[in-house]
Amino acid sequence: MRKLVPKLFVSFSLPLAILISLLLGHYRTDPKTVLEVVLSAVFPHLIHSPPETVRVIVLLYRAPRAIAAAITGAVLAVSGAALQSMLRNPLVDTYILGIASGAGFGAALAIAFLPPTVPVELVAFCFSLIAFMLAFVLAWSWGRGGVIALVLSGVIVNAFFSAALALVKYLAPDPHRLASIVFWLMGDIGQAAFWYKIMRMLAISLPCILVIWFMRWRLNVLSLGDEEARALGVNPTVERGLLTAICALMTSATVAYTGIIGWVGLLVPHIVRLMLGTDNRVVVTYSIVFGATYMVLADDLARCLTSEELPIGVLTTIMGAPLYIYLLRRASGVWR
Amino acid sequence: MEMRCVLRVEGLSYTYSRDLVALRDVEFEVYSGEVVTVLGPNGAGKTTLLKCILRLLEPRGVVYINGKRRWDELSSRELAKYFGYVPQTHHSIFAYRVLDFILMGRAPHHTMFSLPSRRDYEKVHEVAKLLGIEDLLERSITELSGGQMQLVLIARALVQEAKVLLLDEPTAHLDIVNSVRVLSVVRKLVKSGRVDAAIMAMHDPVLAASFSDKVLLMSRGRVVACGSPRDVLRPEVLREVYGVDFVRFEHCGFVVVVPRASTEV
Numbered sequence: 001m002r003k004l005v006p007k008l009f010v011s012f013s014l015p016l017a018i019l020i021s022l023l024l025g026h027y028r029t030d031p032k033t034v035l036e037v038v039l040s041a042v043f044p045h046l047i048h049s050p051p052e053t054v055r056v057i058v059l060l061y062r063a064p065r066a067i068a069a070a071i072t073g074a075v076l077a078v079s080g081a082a083l084q085s086m087l088r089n090p091l092v093d094t095y096i097l098g099i100a101s102g103a104g105f106g107a108a109l110a111i112a113f114l115p116p117t118v119p120v121e122l123v124a125f126c127f128s129l130i131a132f133m134l135a136f137v138l139a140w141s142w143g144r145g146g147v148i149a150l151v152l153s154g155v156i157v158n159a160f161f162s163a164a165l166a167l168v169k170y171l172a173p174d175p176h177r178l179a180s181i182v183f184w185l186m187g188d189i190g191q192a193a194f195w196y197k198i199m200r201m202l203a204i205s206l207p208c209i210l211v212i213w214f215m216r217w218r219l220n221v222l223s224l225g226d227e228e229a230r231a232l233g234v235n236p237t238v239e240r241g242l243l244t245a246i247c248a249l250m251t252s253a254t255v256a257y258t259g260i261i262g263w264v265g266l267l268v269p270h271i272v273r274l275m276l277g278t279d280n281r282v283v284v285t286y287s288i289v290f291g292a293t294y295m296v297l298a299d300d301l302a303r304c305l306t307s308e309e310l311p312i313g314v315l316t317t318i319m320g321a322p323l324y325i326y327l328l329r330r331a332s333g334v335w336r
Numbered sequence: 337m338e339m340r341c342v343l344r345v346e347g348l349s350y351t352y353s354r355d356l357v358a359l360r361d362v363e364f365e366v367y368s369g370e371v372v373t374v375l376g377p378n379g380a381g382k383t384t385l386l387k388c389i390l391r392l393l394e395p396r397g398v399v400y401i402n403g404k405r406r407w408d409e410l411s412s413r414e415l416a417k418y419f420g421y422v423p424q425t426h427h428s429i430f431a432y433r434v435l436d437f438i439l440m441g442r443a444p445h446h447t448m449f450s451l452p453s454r455r456d457y458e459k460v461h462e463v464a465k466l467l468g469i470e471d472l473l474e475r476s477i478t479e480l481s482g483g484q485m486q487l488v489l490i491a492r493a494l495v496q497e498a499k500v501l502l503l504d505e506p507t508a509h510l511d512i513v514n515s516v517r518v519l520s521v522v523r524k525l526v527k528s529g530r531v532d533a534a535i536m537a538m539h540d541p542v543l544a545a546s547f548s549d550k551v552l553l554m555s556r557g558r559v560v561a562c563g564s565p566r567d568v569l570r571p572e573v574l575r576e577v578y579g580v581d582f583v584r585f586e587h588c589g590f591v592v593v594v595p596r597a598s599t600e601v
């Protein structure tokens with residue numbers, strides 16, 4: 001197998017990262033106790049159970065948070081990888097489809113004007129899907145779902161919902177709600193760190209990730225461009241439409257819970273390509289794994305870097321920009 | 337070898353917009369074992385013709401493959417197993433390994449969700465050996481020269497197991513050494529029976545004369561002449577199509593046409 005060492009490194013980094021995040025936090029624990037907690041949760045009859053405090057902290061606070069981060073990272077990274085290939089553009093991620101601004105608008109609307117009984121994540125999810133469908137219909141109506149049509153329609157829808165979001169912020173009835181909107185927009189994995197929310201996220205994102213993973217070789221063919229793909233017997237508009245819809249669906253489902261977390265979908269596939277090559281069979285697989293790792297570690301930083309929690313979306317962007325510049329300088333041979 | 341009609345084109349017409357007619361009533365036949373050159377100046381409709389045969393465009397008219405089946409009865413996957421398209425060049429966004437790039441030619445033999453198997457890899461290696469590009473397999477496609485890229489694109493069409501190769505200006509970006517190399521490879525593939533026939537779009541009558549069995553001379557979307565290079569490449573016909581004077585020589589059964597430098601200013 002090619003590049004076995006970096007592949008093993010990436011694969012083992014995920015459980016390691018999750019273990020690290022179970023250890024980190026105000027309440028001090030040691031690796032042995034944490035392992036005992038995890039094992040006793042999996043095999044309750046074999047391992048004697050550790051103190052209740054540690055159990056609660058690890059299983060009800062830290063573990064769901066790490067898992068939520070892992071899912072979010074995997075979803076953002078794999079949809080970024082798929083879209084970059086399909087749209088033949090290394091500079092896009094799922095947010096190009098209008099999802100982020102749609103979700104932002106929906107969340108802001110719910111926080112500012114809707115009664116608290118309406119779940120924010122539901123409204124955010126609906127509006128991000130509405131935004132995507134608008135972009136998609138627009139792209140099909142004037143460009144038959146072509147690459148440029150999709151990107152441009154996404155830009156238009158993004159602009160529209162950004163403006164609508166600004167309007168909601170401006171009209172927000174009181175400063176506390178405005179503050180909540182601002183926090184939501186900066187992203188927070190903690191919002192998703194409950195087992196029941198994780199189950200809902202998984203119910204949507206797991207099948208979506210699987211479909212993309214099964215189509216990972218097909219993505220290579222789609223990245224050749226429409227003409228060559230068609231000459232190879234592939235219908236690029238239909239398959240691209242299917243895959244974009246899948247990416248949009250699972251990204252909406254995660255962004256609705258976590259808020260907007262930027263740069264992961266853009267950056268992670270790039271890092272994977274630099275490490276392991278451009279074949280999508282590898283890029284898709286390891287974007288899932290490395291995206292999860294990256295997000296878990298970023299969330300650890302967000303939790304533990306300062307005494308107050310930092311907003312994760314801000315952190316990933318601040319980390320991402322310099323890393324991206326560094327990668328692009330190194331990668332002059334990969335992109336032409 | 338028995339001559340079998342592998343392709344018959346009847347009344348093919350294509351219009352890009354209302355007043356831009358790219359093809360008018362194109363008719364010709366291709367038999368097994370033939371290297372056919374579609375010749376003509378820029379804008380004559382050569383590339384459009386190839387794209388219509390490949391159904392990348394939707395023309396009026398019919399193409400019969402194997403002499404009998406209408407090509408619009410076939411699914412795009414079946415069509416991809418019959419025609420192998422070799423584009424002028426490939427503008428790569430991603431720096432695929434040559435091996436992975438050629439492997440994509442196996443797509444018509446797979447469903448949406450399947451992955452290439454050991455057999456597919458064996459096919460790639462077999463074709464690479466045939467074309468003498470085994471040493472390129474581990475390289476990145478962004479590092480290839482024009483001639484190497486052309487051979488890699490031909491290899492991709494071969495792993496498709498296509499019966500007929502359609503090459504769009506295979507020598508457009510190549511120097512004379514690589515042009516001859518690529519055209520010799522195409523000729524060898526046809527003559528050895530590896531593919532049934534090859535159709536190449538070209539604008540250079542000099543190369544067309546020495547590498548093809550049949551020349552389809554086009555001008556403004558119409559077929560001006562069709563036949564052996566000896567019959568078609570006559571100076572008076574070429575002058576009409578290209579607006580340039582040609583001198584014709586014959587040597588050892590080969591026809592050579594050379595453009596004459598114009599003395600007019």
